[in-house]
Amino acid sequence: MKTDKSDILTCLRNSGDYVSGQQLCDRLGVSRTAVWKVINQLKEEGYRIESVPSRGYRLVESPADVYSESEIASRVHTKWAGKRLVFFESTGSTNPDAKHYAEEGAPHGTTVVADRQTAGRGRRGRSWESPAGRSIYFTIVIRPAFAPDKASMVTLVMALSVAEAIHEVTGLDTGIKWPNDIVVNGKKVVGILTEMSMTPEMNEIQFLVAGVGVNVNQESGEEFPEGLRGTATSLKMESGQQFDRAGLLARILEQFEQDYETFERTVNLSGLRARYESRLVGRNAAVRVLDPAGEYTGISRGITETGELVVERETGETVLVYAGEVSVRGLYGYV
Ligand code: BTN
Numbered sequence: 001m002k003t004d005k006s007d008i009l010t011c012l013r014n015s016g017d018y019v020s021g022q023q024l025c026d027r028l029g030v031s032r033t034a035v036w037k038v039i040n041q042l043k044e045e046g047y048r049i050e051s052v053p054s055r056g057y058r059l060v061e062s063p064a065d066v067y068s069e070s071e072i073a074s075r076v077h078t079k080w081a082g083k084r085l086v087f088f089e090s091t092g093s094t095n096p097d098a099k100h101y102a103e104e105g106a107p108h109g110t111t112v113v114a115d116r117q118t119a120g121r122g123r124r125g126r127s128w129e130s131p132a133g134r135s136i137y138f139t140i141v142i143r144p145a146f147a148p149d150k151a152s153m154v155t156l157v158m159a160l161s162v163a164e165a166i167h168e169v170t171g172l173d174t175g176i177k178w179p180n181d182i183v184v185n186g187k188k189v190v191g192i193l194t195e196m197s198m199t200p201e202m203n204e205i206q207f208l209v210a211g212v213g214v215n216v217n218q219e220s221g222e223e224f225p226e227g228l229r230g231t232a233t234s235l236k237m238e239s240g241q242q243f244d245r246a247g248l249l250a251r252i253l254e255q256f257e258q259d260y261e262t263f264e265r266t267v268n269l270s271g272l273r274a275r276y277e278s279r280l281v282g283r284n285a286a287v288r289v290l291d292p293a294g295e296y297t298g299i300s301r302g303i304t305e306t307g308e309l310v311v312e313r314e315t316g317e318t319v320l321v322y323a324g325e326v327s328v329r330g331l332y333g334y335v
Pocket residue numbers: 092093094095117119120121122123124126128136137138139181190191192193211212213214
């Protein structure tokens with residue numbers, strides 16, 4: 001949750017210039033000594049802060065890839081997404097953590113972030129390897145007013161927001177493998193796991209949690225579990241550059257806030273569909289639909305306003321593929 005440290009860091013960062021000790025005290029309602037203590041803590045953490053007696057404090061440089069509650073909070077400029085932030089150096093999984101806070105009444109947009117997860121979860125009961133220092137793992141609490149059958153679209157909204165934020169920060173060409181994997185050069189860099197909690201009467205959504213894992217600074221395929229080496233990659237492996245996780249996470253939260261509000265106005269993807277489809281991997285190409293009721297092939301044509309994949313079968317028939325137990329693959333390889 002918000003601390004004096006993140007408030008002071010936010011003031012310094014937003015100003016970009018000197019801020020007097022008195023201004024910091026007034027703005028945050030704390031004593032001079034409290035300000036001085038926090039400045040010293042920040043310096044110990046590696047922030048370069050200049051202090052000039054007549055002018056005050058100025059943030060000159062932040063250490064590379066600092067990943068802490070104060071650093072993230074000082075970078076998130078949103079109305080609700082990530083406004084309330086909980087940060088763990090290590091936790092089991094941010095999804096159950098977020099559910100726990102939501103059950104205790106945490107507001108819409110509350111975000112749990114971890115540097116490491118010891119029991120990271122993937123879709124379909126799989127695990128999500130989550131070592132420290134490399135990746136982004138976060139889960140956001142969403143409190144929708146719409147019906148449960150609309151919930152699956154939130155995952156597509158998140159996929160679009162994350163794909164665009166990554167593109168903006170890294171310049172990489174991010175694609176979306178329907179419904180919600182994000183790929184770069186044919187390999188997965190992001191996974192999303194959305195879970196829903198219903199009211200006791202089971203007719204309304206109590207809350208959703210959307211958990212996102214982004215492979216950011218892994219240096220090589222050897223950092224991934226053996227079985228994933230052919231299909232997983234990181235932003236660093238694809239670009240050769242190291243990225244600052246706090247900055248990227250802040251950008252994702254800002255983009256998601258904007259896209260979710262667009263979605264919420266109509267409770268469908270009409271306002272986002274064109275952007276989603278422009279990133280859809282394998283559009284107008286052959287796909288194999290792995291339906292438990294029987295596999296088939298066809299041409300992927302895009303998505304509907306409610307998020308189903310439109311596939312034209314060889315028979316000429318157009319099928320709407322619903323996310324869930326169905327997977328879709330290109331005819332060659334993972335995407
Ligand atoms: C997938 O299987 O593709 C979904 C992976 C989702 C991983 C993220 S990391 C943050 C959040 N916490 C978890 O335990 N899982 C999600």
